Amino acid sequence: MKKYIELDTVGAVLWEEFIAPLNLSVENIGAATGILPARLREIIDGAAPVTAEIDLRLTKFLQLSAGYFLRLQANYETLRAKRKFAAQIMKIIPFSRAAALV
Numbered sequence: 206m207k208k209y210i211e212l213d214t215v216g217a218v219l220w221e222e223f224i225a226p227l228n229l230s231v232e233n234i235g236a237a238t239g240i241l242p243a244r245l246r247e248i249i250d251g252a253a254p255v256t257a258e259i260d261l262r263l264t265k266f267l268q269l270s271a272g273y274f275l276r277l278q279a280n281y282e283t284l285r286a287k288r289k290f291a292a293q294i295m296k297i298i299p300f301s302r303a304a305a306l307v
Contacts (some may be wrong), residue, residue: 209288212285215248215277216248216249216251216253218263219248219249230253234266234298238262238263238265239262240262240263244259253273254282255277259274
């Protein structure tokens, strides 16, 4: 079995790169953005994904480009799926237009 480097969740990035260094709290962010502190804690703990709405609220508050956290979420989920389904994905034969025309 292959060993992989553990992936940081979007919540871990949110915590390590923004909340902790900026000395913010989930309550402060919740009050400023309208995101429930409980939902923010779930995201930070890796128990809930970032949604488009939450991304828009967080990126506006943190002055980041819209989609920043959604892109992290998509990359995280894609890499996890690649790891989980690697054997099955390797068995798929790519479509070839040339072969289909014969």
